[in-house]
Amino acid sequence: MQRKAYVSGVAALLVALLAGCTSGSGGGGATDDANPGGAGSASAVAQPGKYRTLPGPCTAVSRDTLDSLLPGIKEIADADQREKAYEGDATLAFDNDRKAGCRWKVDSRTATDRLLVDFERVVSYDNSVSDDSQAQELFAEKQTAADLPEPTSSDSGSGSASTPSASSSPSADASASASASSSVSVSPSGSGSESASSSATPSSLQPRTLDDLGDEAFLDDALSGSGSTARQRTVTVVFRTSNVIVTIEYEEQPATVGAVPDSKEMQDRARKLAAQLADTLGG
Template identity: 70%
Template sequence: MQRKAYVTGTAALLVALLAGCTSGATDSGTTDDANPGEAGSATAVAQPGRYRTLPEPCGAVGHDTLDSLLPGIQQITDPEQREAAYAGDATLTYDTDRKVGCRWKVESADATDHLLVDFERVVSYDNAVSDDSQAQTIFATKEAAADLPEPSASTTATPSDSSSASTDPSPSSSSSASSASSASSSPSSPSSPSSTPSATSSSSAAALQPRVLSGLGDEAFLDDALNSSGSTAQQRTVTVVFRTSNVIVTVEYAEQPATVGVVPDSQKMQDRARKLAARLADSLNG
């Protein structure tokens, strides 16, 4: 009788333990289902950039544009050499879907010109950061590295005071006005127009300084540097960088005159580089 009671008690204990395990499993399932989607729902992924591929860089610049930026091409008499000059040299790259570029170098009787066109397609590997946002960050880094000067107000020539003095004088003051006019027109007196060229020169210099550009891609800047090489000839390098969506484009245009003491024309080089950048932006958007 005592043995039978023991077995019955043991069986009851096993039943209780099994019931507890089943209850725990049920509770665990209820807990997992209490927040459906917390672990299994898809995390929001940032939008990919507009561009999935890049253009062929050496074919991105037309012959007419190369003729303008690299005048020495027109002086090449050998057809094969001229064609090779137009073709350019592709820059080294390990992933043509991410970064491509092309270089040209042409010598002429007056100068040696260099041109680099570089395309970089930015891809973000962070699901929370879009390709555009990543490209914007990289562009900001490039702009900061350019160390652009603070923008300054353009200097304008002060209008001549002759317009304010043209009011008809009263009869009582006509003689004094005539005397004043004679005095002001004296060759020994400094005339206001003499200051106009200086003011215009300052204004032009301010307009050509390195700066942020508008109307080119989503954002853009221009850098202009003049330096001397070992031969003491001054080389000017104009760089235009712009971003459109997740692609960053760099145009680097440099010229070194053949004659020491000759300084490359800043405005001409900037105009050429900006026109090329605008054409590249249009081709990307086309």
């Protein structure tokens, strides 16, 4: 009888051990499924952006282009001062591989011209969001802040701007420029700036998106001041190539009160520079 009781106890112990092993096996599977870092459930990491560094903005603009945008440079008699004007002034940056800019300001006999070129390399710190997607979101914020007018039905293309032809007469160009410059509307922001975007302005000169520059781009054109003061025009071109956003701000303020900077001429110069910078980035 004692031996039979012993065997029964051993059998009960074996049953308990087997039950424990079965329970542990199931528990281990639940633990693996709950672990997001497990080999079978690792989430995909978003791809990094195309660009890891930025070009030097002060050297990215050629001297021929600066001569066109800042005609007063060639009027500087002193060679050292002229050289310094070409070099520009780098903007303050804590990491030149993330954000870098350069400014130029040159006075001429007829106007004061200013130029800003800014590069920004966007990096996403969210593994599920790519650098390109983060840059796209930032670009959209900049475009929304620009408050571009709705394109009119007569627009043939968002990025098409008329280019002067050899057969066009100077008087016709002057008339078109005068029409564009005189037709302005006060910005809804109440900042006092005026935008060359009224219904009388040719659609090719209105603030607009551009479809021939980088992955996406837009152009803004604002005129400030009144007929009793010098009218300052600011043309801004912003474009994105992969995870880099480039901003160009080109300003001109005539020395003569009441004079109005030519919209088409300034836009053409700014867009030409933007195309050159896009080529420099390789995008």
